[in-house]
Amino acid sequence: MxxxxxxxxxxxxxxxxxxxxxxxxxxxxxxxxxxxxxxxxxxxxxxxxxxxxxxxxxxxxxxxxxxxxxxxxxxxxxxxxxxxxxxCPLPSAPDPSNGKTRTVTHAAGTSEVPADPQRVVVLSTSALDAACAVGLWERVVGAVPIDGPRSQPMYLGYGVLKIPTVGSAAQPDLEQIAALHPDLIIGDIPGGPGGFAALQAIAPTVLADPESGWQAEFGTLAAGLSRSNAAATALxxxxxxxxxxxxxxxxxxxxxxxxxxxxxxxxxxxxxxxxxxxxxxxxxxxxxxxxxxxxxxxxxxxxxxxxxxxxxxxxxxxxxxxxxxxxxxxxxxxxxxxxxxxxxxxxxxxxxxxxxxxxxxxxxxxxxxxxxxxxx
Structure with a gap:
């Protein structure tokens, strides 16, 4: 007992x-x-x-x-x-923009991302964490799972468990990602076939370098989500x-x-x-x-x-x-x-x-x- x-x-x-x-x-x-x-x-x-x-x-x-x-x-x-x-707070406001897209420089290059993305695929726990931190987790339509009894970390709660999985962090499933019709993909530099180019062919993609430190990585991912201002306030x-x-x-x-x-x-x-x-x-x-x-x-x-x-x-x-x-x-x-x-x-x-x-x-x-x- x-x-x-x-x-x-x-x-x-x-x-x-x-x-x-x-x-x-x-x-x-x-x-x-x-x-x-x-x-x-x-x-x-x-x-x-x-x-x-x-x-x-x-x-x-x-x-x-x-x-x-x-x-x-x-x-x-x-x-x-x-x-x-x-x-996860309430959704934050997007960064000011003069058009429907903005340019983001990241670890894999440069991408034109939506000024206010609506359908996001995340390819790492850090990317899902970032979406949560700026209040956009409910816009995540696909995510790579983690190992263990739950598909996503416990500290992110129960809602994220309903997000469809798309392959693995080591090898995201490109067909599954494409079928979700995302308007943005964020994550770490992937090791799967095709890399950044294959992802970019599906949707605008922003990839962070996990070796840059968690705060810099969060800043890159938030920029991809067009939430740099919200990220700065959160930090x-x-x-x-x-x-x-x-x-x-x-x-x-x-x-x-x-x-x-x-x-x-x-x-x-x-x-x-x-x-x-x-x-x-x-x-x-x-x-x-x-x-x-x-x-x-x-x-x-x-x-x-x-x-x-x-x-x-x-x-x-x-x-x-x-x-x-x-x-x-x-x-x-x-x-x-x-x-x-x-x-x-x-x-x-x-x-x-x-x-x-x-x-x-x-x-x-x-x-x-x-x-x-x-x-x-």
């Missing part, structure tokens, strides 16, 4: 207490996230800051939402039962929210460690990672060993994972299986963050994400966990 537990706030300035429910180890990380209420027994509503994340078009009754945490190999899960009602609001989050949590007094487990790799997420950049925006400090770029660790040098709090990311089921073995090992249990019960499992598509909506979801995760710890 599930065991209820406390996740207590341990702010170095003011001590608050947050109650959540805890369930026994989940056999599947995805299942734990999608079905925690059914499998987790009784749940206790959070008394701390509400999670402010995710979900295009889902009408949630905020008073009925119960936020829970499931225990995975000793780590309390953050981000269960996100409020999906406010992630400004994000930075304000990040600063306010840091101040509210006394973030500069905490050193947070972040590690991501794949089937075969244990990688500390450094300053160049998505999570590392958001933590820096909030003002969260990093352990000395983690103040550079991302790097791999082994069981022999897990000391580099040490921190006041440790966030763990599982990349799919295979990443969870491998990560749980590490978390149950003696070397991990010797870490101060583990023995102090300050280890939290976070959602891969958020903390290893690539977009403004994911960044806002990560801020909400910090609200509910940075000054907390899990007890039996």
């Amino acid at each position: 599930p065991v209820s537990a406390l996740v207590r706030t341990r702010n170095r300035t003011d001590s608050d207490r947050t109650q959540v429910a805890r369930a026994t180890d989940s056999p599947r990380y995805g299942t734990a996230w999608n079905r925690a209420v059914r499998h987790g027994g009784s749940a206790v509503a959070l008394l701390c800051t509400a999670l402010l994340v995710a979900g295009c078009g889902q009408q949630d009754d905020a008073s009925s939402i119960v936020r829970t945490t499931t225990n995975i190999a000793g780590a309390g899960v953050v981000g269960l039962e996100r409020d999906t009602s406010q992630a 400004e609001n994000y930075h304000t929210e990040a600063r306010e989050t840091g101040n509210a949590l006394a973030a500069s007094q905490t050193q947070a460690s972040v590690i991501r487990f794949t089937a075969e790799q244990d990688q500390v997420q450094g300053s160049n990672s998505f999570a590392g950049q958001i933590l820096a925006d909030v003002g969260v400090q990093r352990p000395t060993a983690q103040r550079g770029t991302s790097f791999d660790v082994t069981e022999q040098d897990l000391i580099k994972v040490e921190g006041d709090i440790i966030y763990v990311i599982f990349a799919g089921e295979s990443g969870e299986e491998h990560g749980k073995k590490v978390l149950r090992g003696d070397a991990w249990k010797d870490l101060g963050g583990a023995s102090d019960k300050r280890v939290f499992a976070v959602e891969d598509t958020v903390w290893h994400g690539d977009g403004l909506t994911a960044a806002r979801a990560l801020l909400a995760d910090l609200h509910s966990s940075l000054n907390g710890f899990v007890t039996d």
Whole structure:
């Protein structure tokens, strides 16, 4: 039977207490996230800051939402039962235009895009995230899916699950895309046959470079959507929210460690990672060993994972299986963050994400966990 537990706030300035429910180890990380209420027994509503994340078009009754945490190999899960009602704002106004099209320069060249596109195909999660962030997700008529039990990331909510899929991110299906009659295609540079030229033959196409950094990528995708002004405002609001989050949590007094487990790799997420950049925006400090770029660790040098709090990311089921073995090992249990019960499992598509909506979801995760710890 599930065991209820406390996740207590341990702010170095003011001590608050947050109650959540805890369930026994989940056999599947995805299942734990999608079905925690059914499998987790009784749940206790959070008394701390509400999670402010995710979900295009889902009408949630905020008073009925119960936020829970499931225990995975000793780590309390953050981000269960996100409020999906406010992630995607109302549609934003298009940028001013003197005609029906505008010229956009992007990673693959130059394109003439509609001044206000109505039927959009997205070829990456970052593109769907961008459409959500400027309020145009309901104009998305096709999207490449992600791996896992859901076709799209959970932090974007339920509405996006109704969007038809078009092949895969590695190989978009050109026939399926053409059949949707899009007036705009946005995404990352594809690896499928024909590349940019084949897509451009179907509809005006704007492709971003994921290596340019998530904010620059968001700017390119928003320009393709003719929403550069809306994107600039959204980014400004994000930075304000990040600063306010840091101040509210006394973030500069905490050193947070972040590690991501794949089937075969244990990688500390450094300053160049998505999570590392958001933590820096909030003002969260990093352990000395983690103040550079991302790097791999082994069981022999897990000391580099040490921190006041440790966030763990599982990349799919295979990443969870491998990560749980590490978390149950003696070397991990010797870490101060583990023995102090300050280890939290976070959602891969958020903390290893690539977009403004994911960044806002990560801020909400910090609200509910940075000054907390899990007890039996």
